[in-house]
Amino acid sequence: MANSRVIIIRKKGFLSPNRIPDLNSLIRMFKRGFSLLDKQGDYKIFLRNLLKPDDRIGIKINTLGGKSLSTRPEVPQVLTSLLIESGIPSKNIIIWDRTNRELKIAGYRLNMNKKGVKIFGTDSRGLGYEQDLTSHLNIGSRFSSIQSRIVTASISLAIVKDHGLAGVTAGLKNYFGAIHNPNKYHDSNCNPYIAELFSADSIWKKHRISILDALLIQYHRGPAYHSQWATEYGALIFSLDPVAADFTSWQIIEELRSAKGLPTLKEEGREPVYLKTAEKMELGNASPANINIIREEI
Amino acid sequence: MKRRKFIKLSAVAGTAAGSGLGPLLMDLDAFQTSYDLSRVEAKFYKKHPDREIECVLCPRFCKLGDKERGYCGVRENIDGTYYTLVYGKACAIHVDPIEKKPLFHFLPGTPTLSIATAGCNVNCKFCQNWEISQVRPEQIDHMDFPPDKVVKSAQKYNCPIIAYTYSEPVVFYEYMYDTSLNARKKELKNVVITGGHINPEPLEELIQVVDAIKIDLKAFTQDFYTKYVRGELKPVLDAIKIIASSSIWLEIVYLVIPTLNDNSKELRDMCRWIANEIGPDVPLHFSRFHPHYLLKNLPSTPVSTLEKAADIAGKTGLNYVYIGNVPGHKAENTYCPKCKNIIIQRQGYIIRQFNLKNGRCTYCNSRIPGVWI
Numbered sequence: 240m241a242n243s244r245v246i247i248i249r250k251k252g253f254l255s256p257n258r259i260p261d262l263n264s265l266i267r268m269f270k271r272g273f274s275l276l277d278k279q280g281d282y283k284i285f286l287r288n289l290l291k292p293d294d295r296i297g298i299k300i301n302t303l304g305g306k307s308l309s310t311r312p313e314v315p316q317v318l319t320s321l322l323i324e325s326g327i328p329s330k331n332i333i334i335w336d337r338t339n340r341e342l343k344i345a346g347y348r349l350n351m352n353k354k355g356v357k358i359f360g361t362d363s364r365g366l367g368y369e370q371d372l373t374s375h376l377n378i379g380s381r382f383s384s385i386q387s388r389i390v391t392a393s394i395s396l397a398i399v400k401d402h403g404l405a406g407v408t409a410g411l412k413n414y415f416g417a418i419h420n421p422n423k424y425h426d427s428n429c430n431p432y433i434a435e436l437f438s439a440d441s442i443w444k445k446h447r448i449s450i451l452d453a454l455l456i457q458y459h460r461g462p463a464y465h466s467q468w469a470t471e472y473g474a475l476i477f478s479l480d481p482v483a484a485d486f487t488s489w490q491i492i493e494e495l496r497s498a499k500g501l502p503t504l505k506e507e508g509r510e511p512v513y514l515k516t517a518e519k520m521e522l523g524n525a526s527p528a529n530i531n532i533i534r535e536e537i
Numbered sequence: 538m539k540r541r542k543f544i545k546l547s548a549v550a551g552t553a554a555g556s557g558l559g560p561l562l563m564d565l566d567a568f569q570t571s572y573d574l575s576r577v578e579a580k581f582y583k584k585h586p587d588r589e590i591e592c593v594l595c596p597r598f599c600k601l602g603d604k605e606r607g608y609c610g611v612r613e614n615i616d617g618t619y620y621t622l623v624y625g626k627a628c629a630i631h632v633d634p635i636e637k638k639p640l641f642h643f644l645p646g647t648p649t650l651s652i653a654t655a656g657c658n659v660n661c662k663f664c665q666n667w668e669i670s671q672v673r674p675e676q677i678d679h680m681d682f683p684p685d686k687v688v689k690s691a692q693k694y695n696c697p698i699i700a701y702t703y704s705e706p707v708v709f710y711e712y713m714y715d716t717s718l719n720a721r722k723k724e725l726k727n728v729v730i731t732g733g734h735i736n737p738e739p740l741e742e743l744i745q746v747v748d749a750i751k752i753d754l755k756a757f758t759q760d761f762y763t764k765y766v767r768g769e770l771k772p773v774l775d776a777i778k779i780i781a782s783s784s785i786w787l788e789i790v791y792l793v794i795p796t797l798n799d800n801s802k803e804l805r806d807m808c809r810w811i812a813n814e815i816g817p818d819v820p821l822h823f824s825r826f827h828p829h830y831l832l833k834n835l836p837s838t839p840v841s842t843l844e845k846a847a848d849i850a851g852k853t854g855l856n857y858v859y860i861g862n863v864p865g866h867k868a869e870n871t872y873c874p875k876c877k878n879i880i881i882q883r884q885g886y887i888i889r890q891f892n893l894k895n896g897r898c899t900y901c902n903s904r905i906p907g908v909w910i
Binding site for chain 1: 587588589600601602603604605606607608609610660662671672673675676767830831
């Protein structure tokens with residue numbers, strides 16, 4: 240597999256005291272991140288190559304952690320503005336997660352109108368999970384109809400967290416929110432389930448890019464928010480390789496843990512082994528030698 | 538959701554569970570479909586630092602951070618306290634004959650008010666009720682049906698037995714326990730239809746308030762439990778031993794799945810284990826598999842395979858061996874081990890003959906183990 244590029248754009252200390260990110264800084268971070276993924280260094284060209292104007296784009300966010308530890312509303316807000324600027328009609332963009340309740344708690348204002356960017360959960364009236372099971376490798380699940388039927392191109396806009404079982408939860412595991420029974424896939428460090436779920440057609444064929452909200456990272460005792468083990472990292476992580484993006488997130492979490500004198504995830508028996516599984520399944524790179532990390536501060 | 542739609546959906550679920558609602562839901566105007574989940578503190582869990590908990594109800598021992606759910610999908614850690622989300626939230630309510638459970642030696646011919654909530658603590662690839670067992674409670678319509686209403690409904694519809702069944706009652710333990718306590722006060726019986734994936738302490742408490750347990754022994758190898766159940770065999774065997782050593786009634790069902798758990802050695806090993814550890818009088822039902830859920834690639838079990846299993850069990854010395862899901866088969870009947878006469882003749886769930894008096898064979902006066910009318 241060819242080398243993968245992972246972009247980390249960081250701006251320290253730009254979260255306000257109430258942890259609302261500065262929109263202008265976010266715009267600059269997104270533009271720079273996309274530009275560094277483009278051969279010509281142009282974020283507009285990158286987005287035009289990534290997505291077609293007639294795509295229905297699902298931005299899968301993670302709002303499981305409530306107000307404190309969810310994908311911050313400002314992040315998809317800025318992303319959608321850039322998508323619209325690149326020619327995607329706003330009505331073709333859906334920001335979504337499992338439930339309307341969780342979206343609202345995380346600070347999102349729901350919108351199911353035909354016009355404008357849509358924001359809703361799988362539990363919205365008329366949606367729900369598919370009646371038919373998708374049986375794939377060790378997975379047997381009903382997919383969110385948003386992911387399976389509505390969306391034609393998918394962006395995983397997850398947050399970066401320590402996870403008590405998986406070790407790390409980021410862009411790949413974010414898709415656990417696209418099935419009806421994620422609780423059935425937490426055995427054995429969520430391995431091979433995270434990788435296998437991602438390889439299901441409804442996800443793998445639609446996934447376009449991982450963008451990870453690492454503005455605030457929970458580096459220990461995740462996935463719930465614990466203030467004493469959360470740090471304002473101030474970064475967005477971009478990659479076309481979903482495995483490399485998550486692998487890089489893992490390395491960042493290990494750096495943060497090491498700085499605080501915490502044991503490694505491996506020492507705690509929860510190394511994210513699903514990343515190696517994903518690599519073996521040729522979903523992406525989980526070997527440092529094959530990942531080219533570009534770090535920039537703005 | 539309107540009540541009418543719930544009834545329709547329940548009827549569909551009833552088909553999956555092999556039952557209809559009968560007249561019961563015609564009179565459930567008092568119950569409205571509920572969207573809310575319960576928040577009743579779970580009985581069996583440990584609190585750990587940093588708002589983490591460890592569930593000790595079943596052998597999975599789920600360790601969960603704040604806002605996480607257990608494998609069952611119906612218990613959640615909320616700010617360091619573990620809650621059941623399905624207390625009084627029934628998603629299936631039916632009147633079934635006790636034979637449908639199946640319990641053949643427990644008050645034959647008695648109607649049971651059978652209830653279930655969403656959720657299960659394993660994930661059998663052959664589950665017949667996965668539409669309710671493998672979903673989270675918010676993904677399925679349910680009704681507020683608290684313990685006192687369950688008991689009143691059982692009385693109203695002349696059901697001397699309440700059955701906790703269809704999905705996995707272990708995951709709605711608190712609801713089952715409290716309902717059983719209420720039922721006992723009204724002299725109703727309680728029966729539990731379970732995979733037996735439960736820890737000893739909660740099981741021993743449960744045994745104090747119920748009257749019979751039917752265990753689905755899915756196979757007799759850990760390999761099968763790992764691949765097709767996502768559970769463990771040993772705790773199930775331990776549960777069977779605990780129940781057998783108690784005063785309540787026990788029956789065992791073994792779903793025979795072609796090529797997966799039907800080889801003679803495994804069947805013989807299981808029958809010997811039952812004979813040696815439990816005794817020859819526990820009824821053993823070999824049930825016919827039909828392709829379903831994640832095992833649609835296999836054919837239905839040939840009747841000859843079930844007969845082979847029953848033959849092995851008989852030769853091992855088990856006295857009450859049945860074949861299930863084959864209506865009209867002679868092995869639906871109960872035979873007196875001594876005189877070989879038919880003492881209970883069944884056709885499907887219907888009893889055609891009943892030749893027992895005071896728990897004894899009317900032909901030879903042998904005592905037949907069970908709980909009889």
